[in-house]
Amino acid sequence: MSWHSPDAQEYVPTVREQERYWDERWDLRPEPNTWQLRRADKIIELLGTVSLHQPRILDLGCATGWFTERLARLGEATGIDLSAEAIARARTRYRGVRFEAGNIFEMALPAAHYDVVVAQEVVAHVPDQAGFVNIIAGTLKPGGYLVISAANKVVMDRVDFGPDPREHIKRWLTLGDLKRLVRPRFTVLRGTSVIPLGDRGFLRIVNSHRLSGLFRWLISPERLDAWRERAGWGYSVIVLAQKRA
8 A cells, every 4th residue: 555645756655664664663762862751851841731630641653652651640541653563562561551553544543532642753754644633633522632743844954864764754844834734623722842953054053052152141051942942943843732622
């Protein structure tokens, strides 16, 4: 099965090719790195700004389950991922948490069931971003909350991570793109970014040590990074949104 691409020049991998890519990736890197932990902290912080009482939580694209386990401390959490290898690891390590392997474009998810859906760094790697958001909306209760994140196109266009397999779908979004994507079904409550990064174009100036040194007497490095994140210049953009009735 191949996905149809809106761009005839773009190669869109089959679901099986995508699954193999993620199986290999999570086999090589099963544990979260410092960037992933930073993003996770921000997601928990955002969830702390809304009223939740023993919520049902769905973690879409849960990988090896480490963040699903953290979400399970807030309520009843379920993790879903395309990678069966990652789910096998998650089930072995976090036995008190429910995990499922599958393609959410084909799964029969319960309607209006969850209070919270978290989808971090997934939407940029699916062939149908609007369809992905609609699936999320369908499984959320009216008034339920979505936290969604993606690698930031502003940054990804201005940093070089080297070659990447073509099986890895990469459709980056800016903070504005991500807000526009969810607005047909959701009210955007907050938007931010994390992990200032990039050394090309204007980000070469924004993230330069010279600029940091110039302002060191007026603002701490931590506050300067927070300003960059609020401006939407972090590696990951994150949106907190609420499903409209």
